Amino acid sequence: MTDDSRPAPPAATAAAVIPAAGRGVRLGPGAPKALRPLGGIPLLVHAVRAMAASRAVALVVVVAPPEGTAEVRALLDTHALPERTDFLVVPGGDTRQESVRLGLDALPPHVDTVLVHDAARPLVPVDTVDAVVAAVHAGAPAVVPALPLADTVKEVEPRDPARPDAPEPVVATPARARLRAVQTPQGFDRATLVHAHATVPVDGEGATDCAGMVERTGRPVVLVPGHEEAFKVTRPLDLVLAEAVLARRRATDGY
Ligand code: CTP
Ligand code: MG
Secondary structure, eight states, rough: OOOOOOOOOOOOOOEEEEOOOOOOOGGOOOSOOSSEEEEEHHHHHHHHHHTTTTTTTTEEEEEEGGGGGHHHHHHHHHHHTTTTOEEEEOOSSSHHHHHHHHHTTTTTOOOOOEEEEEEEHHHHHHHHHHHHHHHHHHTTTTTEEEEOOOOOEEEOOOOTTTTTOOOOOOOOOOOOOGOOEEOEEEEHHHHHHHHHHHSSSOTTTOOOOOOHHOOOOOOOEEEOOOOGGGGOOOHHHHHHHHHHHHHHHHHHHHH
């Protein structure tokens, strides 16, 4: 007897692009951030597994440090991924925006949904990934996981480069209740994201957030609930927290 009452798993036509080409300057000296270990395994491998954990994701495109593509390919060959998940490794660019575009350029034709996920967010739970994919499949062209802020945020006048130690004047204090901190994976209808990358120029250090580029093309962006374990490893203390979260997972659910 077949069981037709179960919901069908999401169709596996989504690909995840993982920008991993950054140096990790704020984390301090050492290997490129994506290759730094967390629980003995590189951050990037955690991030790839987090995307591959979603049944909707059939392909992971890793955008590697340009001098490290062979090393990254070897790393992914030695760390098991689910049978159903393919991966590609392409060299990245000087900014996150350029790295994401290089990842998009490598996507095969049948992919219709794209997730963009920071290698620096190794611990995002699969439920968050699935919620983003589901919202794109339900018709939203751009979907971002987000959380309310703990800290109040101030807008400041950019510092006078000639006086780097001078106090910064405050310009405004936006109401905290209206602000959200955004995470990844951000999910997109492929054509929407490709259009944004084709039309928004790389300005200075480039866009740190693909959804912001989509906003600039006039397409709507919506938020779904993020997860506190989807935080980005940016500074040394973040790595301490990530180790603690991983240790708790390994102790409680054999992760
Ligand atoms: N990234 C990338 N290509 C770049 C810069 C960043 O693929 N030229 C990626 C990073 O590898 C990271 C993600 O974008 O996974 C988010 O960027 P961030 O946290 O800023 O990482 P880094 O740029 O490596 O860190 P830092 O800014 O401290 O140097
Ligand atoms: Mg950076």
